[in-house]
Amino acid sequence: MTTGRPPLCEARGITKRYGPTVALREAGITVRTGETHALVGRNGAGKSTLVAVLTGLERPDAGTVWFEGEPAPGAADRAAWRRRVACVYQQSTIINELSVAENLFLGHQPVLPRTSVISWRRTRRRARALLDAWGVPVHEGARAGDLSVEDAKMVEIARALSQGTRFVILDEPTAQLDSRATARLFAHMRRLQDAGVTFLHISHHLREVYEVCQAVTVFRDARRIVTAPVGELPTRALIEEMTGEPAAPARPGAPPRPRPRGPVAVRVERLSSASFHDVSLTVGAGEVVGLAGLAGSGSHQLGEALAGLYRPTGGRIEVFGRRLRLGSVTAALAAGVGCVPRDRRVQGLIPQLSVADNITLPIGDRLGPRGLIRPSARDAVARRAIERLGITTRGPAQPVTALSGGNQQKVVMARALATDPRVLVLIDPTAGVDVRSQRDLLETALRARAEGRAVLIVSDQLGDLRACDRVLVMVGGFVTVTHRAGWTDRELVASIEGVTLGHE
Structure with missing residues (x-):
């Protein structure tokens, strides 16, 4: 230094x-x-x-x-x-379709003297010199989309260095x-x-x-x-600084509750994919289980697999004893699985539709004869959901895009509950919403538990996980540890980060 x-x-x-x-x-x-x-x-x-x-x-x-x-x-x-x-x-x-050399000098390619015509020979020569200078072991003419993730990162670093920084x-x-x-x-x-x-x-x-x-x-x-x-x-001190526990009493998760007496609602056996490996777990009826993990841990993909949004390569999922067809949203819905997906803007809402249309999307066949939706039936379902979840809106006909982020997320939650699911999968349920909406959404999850539903909350946000009866932690595609209710911030953060508090 x-x-x-x-x-x-x-x-x-x-x-x-x-x-x-x-x-x-x-x-x-x-x-x-x-x-x-x-x-x-x-x-x-x-x-x-x-x-x-x-x-x-x-x-x-x-x-x-x-x-x-x-x-x-x-x-x-x-x-x-x-x-x-x-x-x-x-x-x-x-840019996958371009070569490594083209990516390295995109926007500042060498040109022929006294012209604005790109010199591809000089581009390739400079790319080779840059890659050699910084020890990046790829061919300058290779298609960028064919690179490994590791080599693509090194090309991006080399591109940054080519600007002089x-x-x-x-x-x-x-x-x-x-x-x-x-x-x-x-x-x-x-x-x-x-x-x-x-x-x-x-x-x-x-x-x-x-x-x-x-x-x-x-x-x-x-x-x-x-x-x-x-x-x-050392690690212990670093985690304490991240969580702030020295400045305030440790904030434990929910106090321990008796193990649910209901049947096993979800059974996952040796489920595998490119993102997770040999995962087995259960969620009981009337139980809230957390699934925590950082980017790359496989936690989000595992949650999506339970809802049919992601197709595993092996293993099995059972819902109340019946085997679920993997990678099928239709099969998951038919089995009684409702889901709040990870990205409400991309996966959770149809922005062109109203609040009522979004809430009732999965139950249109129940709202009128021969697939014809009766507006009065649709709006009645939507009004009940609006009242139950505290959605701030002018009414069922309001465009969903006119709502705040927190209220949009409540609409997604209402849609997940519209089918009266026996299993509720919530993926990052409070991401990007205000504090009050966070509280309302989590209270909805607790009501679902009280009604006997099985709830899986996939998140690494401590506030989302406090009400869970158990929290399973994933690191590198594997479930590494289970925390019963009563954990502290420091303990859970250490597990999520993949370190032990004994490391000094």
């Missing part, structure tokens, strides 16, 4: 608001030249907003950003920003990598670091902090909490 010179990047007193939401509150970070610096924190801590500010995509309401002792460029000077910092995002920005932000770079690919990526990072590249490494996997980083900054509740050398902040 270089000393006696200004930090490579420094953010001071950054505040950023989006309407009433404070995304950053007098936050900051200092990244030194030549280090790999970890940025960690729970979802909603402010990490993504900080990255947007550090890369010039968002202007802070207050505070400043500096690069090597000089103020950041103006917002409109994108070329100057690219020379100072680049971000490789979790979702690939590679030596400061690269990595946003969850290992989320789609297995352990061997992760180890190879880290080897690449160490070699690039030795060559003068500085990384800001954002990850939910805390073991990576100790494996590849020299310094770590923790964000919590839109603020920077602590920055320290990795060797001075």
Whole structure:
């Protein structure tokens, strides 16, 4: 680590608001030249907003950003920003149909002298030189869509370096990598670091902090909490800083409840796919089970498999003793499975339809003879759901797009309940909704439990999981641990992150 010179990047007193939401509150970070610096924190801590500010995509309401002792460029000077910092995002920005060389120099391809015609020979030659210089083992003429996820990440890093920057932000770079690919990526990072590249490494996997980083900054509740050398902040202390438990009594999950006496509602036996492996679990009638895991853990795909939205490659699912046809939403609905999917905008709502039409979508055949829906029957069902879930709307005919995010999510919940399901699968049920809507949605899940339904909540948000009778944690495609009700934030976060509190 270089000393006696200004930090490579420094953010001071950054505040950023989006309407009433404070995304950053007098936050900051200092990244030194030549280090790999970890940025960690729970979802909603402010990490993504900080990255947007550090890369010039968002202007802070207050505070400043500096690069090597000089103020950041103006917002409109994108070329100057690219020379100072680049971000490789979790979702690939590679264009699959183009070659590696075309992706590396997209938007700034070499041209023939005194013309604006692209020189493809010079493009390929420069690409080969760039790949060789940074040790990226791919062919410049290869189709980008044929690359492994690991090699695609390295091409994105090389593309960032081609702009002249030596400061690269990595946003969850290992989320789609297995352990061997992760180890190879880290080897690449160490070699690039030795060559003068500085990384800001954002990850939910805390073991990576100790494996590849020299310094770590923790964000919590839109603020920077602590920055320290990795060797001075052992895992237990790091998790405490992320959860805030030293500053307040530990917040346990729901108090233990007697095991449900109802029958087994859902039985999963040795279910496997590309995303999860040999998973077995049960959910009882009148029980709420949490399924927690980070991106890449397989938890979301497992939840989607129960609802027919994702097709496993092996194993079996039974619903009240009857085998479920895998990968079929129709079969899941017929078996009595209702689902709140992960993305309400893409999977949960039909934006062209009204509130009533969205709520009653799966039960249209029950609302009139011969498939003809009687508007009065449709609206009656919708009004009952609106009242039961506390949906704020002008009425059943209002376009669903006119509702707030929280009320849209309640419409999705109402649609899941419209079939009177015996099993309810809720995937990230409170993502992107206001606090009151979060409470209402979770209270709806608890009412479903009281009515004898089996409920599976797939989430890594601690607030979603507190009411669960059990929480199953997935890491790397496997269920690794089960927490009974009464867990503390620190215990559950450690399991989700895939570390043990005994690591020092």
